[in-house]
Amino acid sequence: MSQYARILGTGICLPERVVTNKDLEKIVSTSDEWIRERTGVVERRVSDADTAASDLAVVAATEAMDRAGVTPDEIEAVLVATITPDQIFPATACIVQHRLGIKNAMAVDLSAACTGFLYALSVAQAYVESGRYRRILAIGVDLLTKTVDWGDRATCVLFGDGAGAAVIGPDPDNGVLxxxxxxxxxxxxxxxxxxxxxxxxxxxxxxxxxxxxxxxxxxxxxxxxxxxxxxxxxxxxxxxxxxxxxxxxxxxxxxxxxxxxxxxxxxxxxxxxxxVNVQKYANTSAxxxxxxxxxxxxxxxxxxxxxxxxxxxxxxxxxxxxxxxx
Ligand SMILES: CC(C)(COP(=O)(O)OP(=O)(O)OC[C@H]1O[C@@H](n2cnc3c(N)ncnc32)[C@H](O)[C@@H]1OP(=O)(O)O)[C@@H](O)C(=O)NCCC(=O)NCCS
Missing domain, CATH: 3.40.47.10 (Thiolase/Chalcone synthase)
Known part of the structure; x- marks a missing residue:
């Protein structure tokens, strides 16, 4: 391999509001014990009504770029893996691109649910290995709490909201194998x-x-x-x-x-x-x-x-x- 695609920096964003299993006991017929035993989940983060995928993605991406020492004008591709985009179209990636002041990049969403981040990483890997792009932002973000029926105990206990981002670029020695x-x-x-x-x-x-x-x-x-x-x-x-x-x-x-x-x-x-961190955040999908x-x-x-x-x-x-x- 002449150059590997390496993760140069990462960042995350989790909504502040914590919803515990005990909280859920008050809205559906479930128990802390059942949820812990069947899923390992103790609590999850749930975003407010006015928070959307791009809000979490922008915070996570900003941290990832800071840690990577990369500025917005260096980013050449914005890949957002999500099944809970801000809206069906335009892509959340375009909203993120605009809000971060990224000027010279392609931007696209990938819909692969919980596997989304690995799909985005793989696209980034291919671009970087081929030499096409040198700085790519790959973000996994989902707010599945927006899609659950809060009266359905079988699903509402499983999910939480969050975002994770990575900047990917070439490296001669280390990276995705x-x-x-x-x-x-x-x-x-x-x-x-x-x-x-x-x-x-x-x-x-x-x-x-x-x-x-x-x-x-x-x-x-x-x-x-x-x-x-x-x-x-x-x-x-x-x-x-x-x-x-x-x-x-x-x-x-x-x-x-x-x-x-x-x-x-x-x-x-x-x-x-x-x-393992499922106990703190439940399933945040991508x-x-x-x-x-x-x-x-x-x-x-x-x-x-x-x-x-x-x-x-x-x-x-x-x-x-x-x-x-x-
Ligand atoms: C959802 C999951 C925790 C359920 O565990 P399970 O052991 O398979 O339990 P079941 O679905 O068979 O349900 C067993 C019983 O618990 C009940 N139950 C379901 N959710 C409950 C809850 N939150 N609290 C209490 N009881 C619950 C069911 O109604 C069922 O009762 P019944 O036997 O009287 O019909 C488990 O199957 C799982 O984690 N699956 C994958 C999760 C997933 O799909 N994630 C998203 C994609 S990655």
Whole structure:
């Protein structure tokens, strides 16, 4: 590889408002104990009515650019992975580009749900490796609390809001070693928000049917998640000629602690080497991996030279794994 795509800086943004499991006990028939036991979640961040994806993305991206020592005029591409954009169009990436004062960049949203950040990272990787762009902003942001039915205990306990951003640029020595992405649309209805597109436009009927809410077939998602995350992680390692012992840190998508433990068991990599924060933030969709990555860099867990495996899974279905030498 003549040049790797390296993460030069990261940043995050989480809404201030904390909603605990105990708070949810007051609005749906659930319990702190049930939520902890089934998901590992203790609390999540929930944004205010007037906060949208670009608001969180701009804060996260500003921090990422600061930490990378990069100015807005150096950014050549803005990639926003989200399934909760400010609006259907124009793209949230364009709003972010404008608000950050980025003048000479392409800007586009990627819709790959919880795998979105790895999809964005992979696009950035391809541009950087090819020499096309030298400074790319990749952001994972989702506010799925805006799409949940707060009367549905099966979904409202699972999600939180947040954003994570990374600046990606070329490096001769370290960076992304390999990424594998996948998709299988036959399972599209396992996690779906039906209304708001061209199939079911927003209408009174659509709303009465609850089609504007996120719907999740939790048990089936769970089964697919463990299997697919394990196999794509192993495929990615194999492609890199690395063994499980070479992995210093594993950053999984944070949907559910039990899914993460299942992946740990199948990969035979102990939980001590997993970065886990699902207890604090629940499932922030495209933001879980960049948030966990950022926290582990900042608190000194991930240091230069560490081999880090990121693996995810989400609506689509989509999945992906990426191995980097940090
Ligand atoms: C959602 C999830 C936590 C549910 O756990 P589970 O062990 O599969 O539980 P089930 O869905 O089988 O539900 C078991 C029971 O708990 C009930 N239940 C569901 N949510 C509940 C809640 N918040 N509180 C209390 N009980 C609840 C169900 O109604 C069901 O009751 P029943 O047996 O009387 O019908 C789990 O399947 C999961 O995490 N799946 C993946 C999450 C996901 O899709 N994330 C988004 C994409 S990455």
């Amino acid at each position: 390999h990424t594998i992405l996948g998709a299988d649309g036959q399972y599209g209805d396992l996690i779906i928000q039906r209304a708001g597109g061209s199939r079911i436009p927003i209408s009174r009927e659509a709303i009465d049917a609850g089609h504007h809410y996120i719907q999740v077939k939790g048990r089936e998602v769970y089964r697919h998640a463990v299997t697919v995350m394990t196999s794509v992680a192993l495929d990615c390692l194999k492609h890199c000629g690395l063994s499980k012992d070479d992995i210093r840190w594993l950053i999984p998508h944070q949907a559910n602690l039990r899914i993460i433990e299942g992946v740990s068991e199948r990969l035979e990599i102990p939980m001590e080497r997993f970065v 933001a879980t991996i960049p948030i966990a990555l950022h926290e582990a860099i900042l608190d000194g867990r991930i240091v230069k030279g560490d081999i880090v495996l990121m693996v995810s899974f989400g609506s689509g279905l989509t999945w992906g794994a990426s191995v980097m030498r940090f």
